[in-house]
Amino acid sequence: ENDILSKLPLRGKKVLITAGPTYEAIDPVRFIGNHSSGKMGFEIAKASANLGAEVILITGPTNQKVAHSFIHVVPVTSAEEMYNAAHEYFNDVDVAILSAAVADYKPKEVASQKIKKNDSTLTLNLVKTKDILASLGAVKKQQYLVGFALETHNELENAKGKLKRKNLNLIVLNSLNDKGAGFKGDTNKVTFIDDKNTITQFELKSKAEVATDLLTKIIKEIDA
Ligand code: CTP
Ligand code: CA
Numbered sequence: 001e002n003d004i005l006s007k008l009p010l011r012g013k014k015v016l017i018t019a020g021p022t023y024e025a026i027d028p029v030r031f032i033g034n035h036s037s038g039k040m041g042f043e044i045a046k047a048s049a050n051l052g053a054e055v056i057l058i059t060g061p062t063n064q065k066v067a068h069s070f071i072h073v074v075p076v077t078s079a080e081e082m083y084n085a086a087h088e089y090f091n092d093v094d095v096a097i098l099s100a101a102v103a104d105y106k107p108k109e110v111a112s113q114k115i116k117k118n119d120s121t122l123t124l125n126l127v128k129t130k131d132i133l134a135s136l137g138a139v140k141k142q143q144y145l146v147g148f149a150l151e152t153h154n155e156l157e158n159a160k161g162k163l164k165r166k167n168l169n170l171i172v173l174n175s176l177n178d179k180g181a182g183f184k185g186d187t188n189k190v191t192f193i194d195d196k197n198t199i200t201q202f203e204l205k206s207k208a209e210v211a212t213d214l215l216t217k218i219i220k221e222i223d224a
Contacts, residue, residue, distance in 0.1 A: 008052025009224045010215075014093040015053040017045050018086060018132065020060035022079040024106035026124065027115045036101035038062030040148075040188065043211040044097055045071050051215060056093065058085045060100060079103050079129035086132050090143065095218055097146040098133045099172075105129065137167030144222050146170045146214070159193055169221065170194045172214060192217055 019041020023031040042064040045057040049070035057066070058074045060082065066073065074089075076082045079102050090096060105126035115122070133147045147168045149159040159173040173191040188210045192200045194217075202213060218224075 009219050010048060011052035013053045013095065013222075013224060014056070015045075015048045016056045016058070016086065016089050016093040016096040017041050017048070018058045018082060018098045018100035018102075019045070020062040020064070021101050022060045022082055022103045022129075023077050024079065024103045024129070025110045026107050027111035027113065029114050032103060032106065032126075033061075034101050034103065036060070036062075038064045039186065040207050040210065041097075041099040042066055043207045044099060044214060047208070047211040047215050048095075051219070053095075056089045058082055058089070058100075079106060079132070083130050083132045083135065086136060090136055090139070093143055094222065095144045095146070096136060097214070097218075098136070099148050100132075101150070102132060103129055131166070133168070134166040140167060144169045144218060146172065146218065148172045148174055150174045150176065152176050156191070156193070156199070159191070160197075163193055163195065168195065170217065172210075194221070 020038035021034045021036040023033045025031050038059055045055050045066060046068065048055050049068045055071040056074060057071050058076060060076060074085050076085050082100060082102060106129050108125040108127045137145055145168050147162060147166055149162050149171050151158045151173060155173055155175060159171050163171040171193050173193060175189045186206055187204050188207055189204045190202050190210055
């Protein structure tokens with residue numbers, strides 16, 4: 001084809017991305033959440049779309065905005081909703097990149113009425129959420145599956161453990177140690193570890209640049 005779109009390496013590919021935090025309800029007015037901005041996932045979505053991919057962006061509550069005809073946004077709130085949406089779309093994607101900061105625990109019961117202030121202490125019982133990434137790894141076929149790992153110690157060992165345990169093709173280790181890096185700011189310091197144990201370390205970069213590095217790696221690996 002001569003048309004300009006044929007130069008886009010991800011043209012014809014479908015990419016699923018999870019982004020942002022999840023909110024786990026305590027009662028009708030309260031939740032357990034985290035400070036994830038969603039920025040990393042949205043940058044990956046934009047970069048993928050700009051390379052020609054059709055993008056499914058499953059996102060928890062964020063302030064991020066995106067308007068791109070190749071990006072289909074699926075808003076969710078809880079880990080369970082994110083799990084259901086991810087499984088709904090996973091079957092026919094080529095690449096899945098799970099950058100969401102999913103809550104690891106949720107309240108065992110959601111109070112149907114607002115919890116009234118009473119004793120001086122309040123105990124909430126929490127239960128584990130389903131691990132979305134591991135559950136996709138368990139049913140993976142053609143998909144190139146990418147996870148993130150947020151670590152503060154034993155970083156490489158922990159990230160490699162997640163890569164293996166969750167049956168991933170690639171894991172992006174996010175270092176919180178370095179100044180400026182983290183899930184709230186605009187920059188990240190990352191290390192890629194792939195399923196052949198190839199380790200690539202990057203300098204502190206903008207999240208947009210990290211997204212480009214990640215897609216460059218994925219395009220090489222899937223031979224797009
Ligand atoms: N993840 C997920 N579903 C969960 C928890 C995590 O899909 N319920 C995904 C994240 O999106 C990320 C990867 O798993 O891609 C690793 O998340 P992380 O929080 O670093 O690791 P956990 O496996 O949750 O372990 P821990 O928090 O104890 O380090
Ligand atoms: Ca976690």
